[in-house]
Amino acid sequence: MSSILFYVLALVALLGAAGVILAKSPMGSVISLLGTFFALSVIYLLAGFQFLAAAQILVYAGAILVLFLFVIMLLNLGAMGSRFELSFAPLQGGRARLAGAIAVAFALVGLIAAQRTTLAATSAPAADAPAIDGLEGLALELFGRYSLPFQAVSVLLLATMVAVIVLAKRQREGEHGGERGGERGGDPR
Amino acid sequence: MEAFLADVPEWILWVAKVALIFGGLIGTAALMSLAERKVSAWMQFRHGPNRVGPFGLLQPLADGIKFIFKEELIPEGANKFLFRLAPALAAIPSMMTIAVIPIGTIVVGEKKIPFSIAQLDLGIMYMLALGGLSVYGAILGGWASNSKYSLLGGLRASAQMISYELTLILSILVIVALSGSLDLGAIVTAQRENGLWNVFTPFGAVAFVLFTIASFAETNRHPFDFAECEPELVGGFHTEYSAMRFALFFLGEYCAMTVMACLNATLFFGGPSVPLWPEAPWFLGILAFLLKAGFFLFLFIWVRWTLPRFRFDQLMRLGWKVALPIALANVLVVGAWVAFTAKGS
Numbered sequence: 141m142s143s144i145l146f147y148v149l150a151l152v153a154l155l156g157a158a159g160v161i162l163a164k165s166p167m168g169s170v171i172s173l174l175g176t177f178f179a180l181s182v183i184y185l186l187a188g189f190q191f192l193a194a195a196q197i198l199v200y201a202g203a204i205l206v207l208f209l210f211v212i213m214l215l216n217l218g219a220m221g222s223r224f225e226l227s228f229a230p231l232q233g234g235r236a237r238l239a240g241a242i243a244v245a246f247a248l249v250g251l252i253a254a255q256r257t258t259l260a261a262t263s264a265p266a267a268d269a270p271a272i273d274g275l276e277g278l279a280l281e282l283f284g285r286y287s288l289p290f291q292a293v294s295v296l297l298l299a300t301m302v303a304v305i306v307l308a309k310r311q312r313e314g315e316h317g318g319e320r321g322g323e324r325g326g327d328p329r
Numbered sequence: 330m331e332a333f334l335a336d337v338p339e340w341i342l343w344v345a346k347v348a349l350i351f352g353g354l355i356g357t358a359a360l361m362s363l364a365e366r367k368v369s370a371w372m373q374f375r376h377g378p379n380r381v382g383p384f385g386l387l388q389p390l391a392d393g394i395k396f397i398f399k400e401e402l403i404p405e406g407a408n409k410f411l412f413r414l415a416p417a418l419a420a421i422p423s424m425m426t427i428a429v430i431p432i433g434t435i436v437v438g439e440k441k442i443p444f445s446i447a448q449l450d451l452g453i454m455y456m457l458a459l460g461g462l463s464v465y466g467a468i469l470g471g472w473a474s475n476s477k478y479s480l481l482g483g484l485r486a487s488a489q490m491i492s493y494e495l496t497l498i499l500s501i502l503v504i505v506a507l508s509g510s511l512d513l514g515a516i517v518t519a520q521r522e523n524g525l526w527n528v529f530t531p532f533g534a535v536a537f538v539l540f541t542i543a544s545f546a547e548t549n550r551h552p553f554d555f556a557e558c559e560p561e562l563v564g565g566f567h568t569e570y571s572a573m574r575f576a577l578f579f580l581g582e583y584c585a586m587t588v589m590a591c592l593n594a595t596l597f598f599g600g601p602s603v604p605l606w607p608e609a610p611w612f613l614g615i616l617a618f619l620l621k622a623g624f625f626l627f628l629f630i631w632v633r634w635t636l637p638r639f640r641f642d643q644l645m646r647l648g649w650k651v652a653l654p655i656a657l658a659n660v661l662v663v664g665a666w667v668a669f670t671a672k673g674s
Binding site: 167174190191195198201202206207209210213214275 | 408411449450451454455457458459461462464465468469472480483484487488491494511
């Protein structure tokens with residue numbers, strides 16, 4: 141039962157991911173991405189990671205994607221269609237082939253790594269390792285063993301935020317007086 | 330009767346609980362649409378709807394029938410898929426969040442049945458995750474309508490919901506830190522064991538004020554109802570909606586209000602615990618819960634017909650420069666307090 145569910149969800153996630161690339165309008169991409177996030181979240185639930193599933197929805201679907209939507213709506217990217225259409229243009233050309241090859245290579249490495257860790261886990265089950273699926277176990281790992289990487293990532297995020305503010309400010313000073321032209325209706329690709 | 334109730338199989342209890350709580354939520358939402366008009370009439374020395382049924386009580390039913398039989402209009406150039414999807418996205422998440430609210434405990438003989446659909450360890454995470462999704466209804470509905478009023482309304486609504494969600498989460502976090510659990514049932518138990526509702530603790534009081542303000546903004550209610558804001562935006566993100574899909578947006582709003590009121594009662598006012606009487610029988614507990622939640626529902630209406638509307642930039646300033654810093658400071662102080670007066674370690 142749960143394996144059937146897993147395959148269905150995996151299919152939904154993959155189709156959504158393909159839709160992100162293939163959708164003609166950026167809005168269609170965002171909706172596809174939303175579907176992928178949901179499927180992933182339910183897969184986490186199936187695996188027993190309740191907190192991860194909730195965090196996936198809360199952070200990705202609830203916050204990050206909404207910001208994407210904001211950007212799309214504010215950029216006013218051309219006329220929108222009354223229906224979603226697919227375009228296979230992004231799949232053609234040398235760059236797309238290169239990107240595809242890299243993606244496949246990464247997927248292969250990931251699969252091999254997953255096989256190896258599964259083998260290691262089955263050969264030596266960790267007896268008293270704290271359960272990461274529980275909130276307490278997760279917090280202990282995050283603020284205990286992985287405290288330094290966790291804070292490094294936070295600093296990285298902070299740096300990104302500062303950089304974005306600096307860039308935005310510089311752009312605003314640069315355009316002082318003149319109006320920004322040619323940005324409306326531009327194609328992001 | 331009691332022996333019979335003690336022996337019913339688990340799944341019948343489940344179905345009964347789901348039907349009762351979910352039906353109660355929808356019924357409350359319908360009654361709220363009547364109460365809104367009745368209370369506003371009462372505040373303005375009018376009568377309000379009083380023709381359908383005794384005291385106009387059947388008015389929501391009549392409204393529902395009207396909405397179902399109205400013609401559905403979809404504007405030209407609208408994205409039909411999203412246009413149809415958005416009302417459901419607005420209504421469903423807020424209906425689902427009621428599942429983890431502990432309404433009380435039903436005691437039948439020796440058996441204690443928790444009166445809530447689900448008792449999750451991560452109940453608050455579940456609520457916040459789903460509650461965060463209701464923004465999609467506004468933003469997608471506004472975008473898909475292909476109308477400038479709708480688009481602006483959708484943008485405003487979502488900007489406001491995202492901004493105040495931070496304050497909302499941070500004020501809930503204070504209660505989580507004080508109670509040491511994300512389970513709403515455990516939060517109620519902690520308040521009962523302390524003998525003190527969270528609102529009467531200093532940190533809890535600050536969190537309560539912030540939570541109440543944020544809950545008004547989250548549900549797009551007056552004085553923060555910029556999603557609609559008739560003089561500026563006609564009807565906001567649901568300008569182009571008609572018939573039942575229009576009603577679904579309102580159902581979603583009223584359900585969200587009901588859930589927020591229940592959450593307020595649970596987090597800050599001890600949920601189903603009766604004041605000054607810890608051993609009160611179970612049905613009084615449920616009654617106490619309903620009264621508390623009912624008061625906050627009344628507060629939503631009371632504020633709407635009393636206060637004038639903010640301006641949008643004022644709302645944003647209040648959210649980011651006043652409410653959020655206070656909420657952050659509150660979380661910091663509570664964290665320090667809990668860490669240094671640690672009960673557990």
